[in-house]
Amino acid sequence: MRLPVAIAALALAVSACGSAQSQPPAAAQPSATQVAADATGINPQPLDKLKDGGSLRMSIQQWITQYNVSHVDGGQGDGAAIVELVEPNLFTSDSKGVAHANPDYLVSAEVTSTSPQVITYKLNPKAKWSDGKPLGVKDFETQWKTRNGKDKAYLTAGSAGYELISKVEQGADPSEVKVTYSEPFADWQSLFDPLLPSAATDTPEKFNKGWIEQVPITSAAWKIGTYDKTAQTITAVRDDTWWGAKPKLDTIVFRAIDPATALDAYLNKEIDYVSASRTEAYVRLKDDPTTDIRVGARWDEVFVLLNGGRGPLADQRVRNAVEKAVDRQALATVALKDLPVQPTTLGSHFFMPNQEGYQDNSGEYGKLDVEGAKKLLAEYGKPVKLSFVLNADSPQQSVDQATLLQQMLGAVGIQLTIDKVPGNDYFEKYVWRGNFDLVSFRNVDQLFLSQAYESYQQPEGDNVYGNYGKVTSPELIALLKKAQVTTDRAAAIKLYNEADALIWQLGHSIPLYQRPQLLAVRKGLANFGASGLSSDDYNKVGWEK
Incomplete structure (x- = not known):
């Protein structure tokens, strides 16, 4: 799904820990490579090779509550993608x-x-x-x-x-x-x-409440035909008043599916694509005769967010201790095991490793340092008990990931409990409301550097903007504001890297790795899949004749 800056409701996708004997032979796996910055895999086909009609069936992580992408609660990735389908993308x-x-x-x-x-x-x-x-x-x-x-x-x-x-x-x-x-x-x-x-x-009432479970006005080749909360489906249909080229498909159906069962839903031919970015999924999908594995280089950051707005994490020493306690390379290696990509950590909040301007600014805060973490906690002096909020619909691999994080923090004396919450409540009642100590999800499609600003913006009253952990500083805000008005690209990159080093120091969040864009797509589906940094064009998506 193409989003300017969106947050996808997927917990850490990491394969289960196991013995070497329980894994497939290494020789049977593809060699790991660095995906090119402009890599895409969409099966490009001319429109005259495609059928007229048909449906594209897509899974979403949860039922969408707030469709206003300008609203503080409108950042859920699937909802934003639906809105972009039916509203003007300039x-x-x-x-x-x-x-x-x-x-x-x-x-x-x-x-x-x-x-x-x-x-x-x-x-x-x-x-x-x-x-x-x-x-x-x-x-x-x-x-x-x-x-x-x-x-x-x-x-x-x-x-x-x-x-x-x-x-x-x-x-x-x-x-x-x-x-x-x-x-x-x-x-x-x-x-x-x-x-x-x-x-x-144009009024607060319309802005805040007029887009709840609906998109009131549209302007695109597509419009919403039905919202079926019972079936958990949103169906987009062609808009006959559209002035541009007619789409090839008749309908696009978005169905809320438990992430743990999405793979089975795909293999049962209930949906037309699914992520193959987890080891278990990739192994089951790569040899499926009805499937293409499509690879792209999406802007996709998997990270752990620290809540500095409450409890022990309000103290920067504790946040820094958490950073030092986390073995990011171990998490990346486990997460990407047996996938055809290199398991490397992400050292920036603003750039992917294959982008111009990327440099690792993590410094001491991105390296495993158990003794350093213990020293900081000793200075803090009080017992530290934290909670990790996990989407209850997450696959077992995500549970294993949270358990591994729990073990890492336990090694330095931090007691971490794992709190599973209903999938439909995960963002609306927990992440967006700051009801967590630690949580993990993804930032995607941050193609414009200034789009990150809201993640570090100073909260005002009940509005935290996109800074759900409430960690920021006047110095950071000043750097980001200066960067966004700097039109010289090289100078702007320098400022963003200075800001990035400060974000690490503040203990705002812990980037782990760039999530590979590996998608299993039904053979015959054209102009769709791993689009990398390019925009999806659903008006050209269709089934080959």
Whole structure:
């Protein structure tokens, strides 16, 4: 699923610990390789080779509650992917992660002034909302005002970039929008994407509650046909008012499936693709005659988040002790055992290892140091008891991973309990509400560096933005704000790496590894799969004739 910055509700996917004798022979496994930064695997086919009609059946991790991706509770990955299917994506990215204007919605979008910075959007005059209104300046203005953080009644996910906008106005005609910034913003293409309808977001009531279990207004080749909570399915259908190329498929069905049973659901032909990124799954899937294994290099960070907003972890010494107690290389090695990728740790919160700008900034906080951890805990002096919140629907491998983490912390004197919670409550009642000490999930598709800002933003009252662990500092905020207005790429990279070193020092979170994008896809499904850094185009997805 293509997301600008999304959080997928999957706990750590790590294979069970076992003896060497219980594993398949090493010689039978593919050689481990570093996946190229622009790797994709989608079975590209021309549209005339595809059937008209048919369905794509996809699994999602949970029933979606909040569909407003601008809302603080709207960051769940599956929900955001559904919204991106039915709302305007002003930009699409290529295999190198470079953004390009989407002609279905934009004639052009470019910097027309640098002092001050002005971005001029020329909208496709055919583009309209499902209520019949054309896309226009009101939609841009409302998105700016609901996202810039000034009106606290709007429970926004984050204000990065939007807080730098000083004015939104109509240009030469209703199809032209001009956005003026008070300071240059390097990642301006990350804003207004997806664009949400003003008519469904222009009051706090609509913004906060109008998207609960529904998408009220759409503008795409697809719309939501049915929400079936009993069957746990959301079905997207073609929108006949669409002005662009007609999709090949008739329907796309999203079905909430227990992650532990998704593999069996795929093998039983109930869904059309499943992750093959776990050892057990890969071994069972790689020789299946109906399956293609497709490989891509997605921006996909598996990490452990520390909650500095409560209990012992409010003390930085304890957070640093946890960092030093975790053997990240062991976790990565176990997680990626017998997969055709190298098990290497991730040393950055901003870059993947195969990206320009990557450097390992973990320093002393990314290395196993049992004695160092014990020393910090002795300085803290009080017994440390923590909880690890785990999605109860997680596969056994994730339970094994949590157990391994429990053992690591136990070795330095930290008592860790594992609390299993219902899958549908995992984010809404625990992660987003800060009801955890340690938790693990993924950050995906962070193609614009400034998109990380909300993960470190200073919480205000009940709104923590995307900083669910509430760990930050004025110095970090200053670095990130400076970086996002630095248009020189090399200078910006330097600032983000300085910020990254500080994030490690603060004990905000522990990156573990880049999750490989290994997907098992039903043979015959074209233009779909491991898309890497490029955008999915569901209008071109279909079944080969």
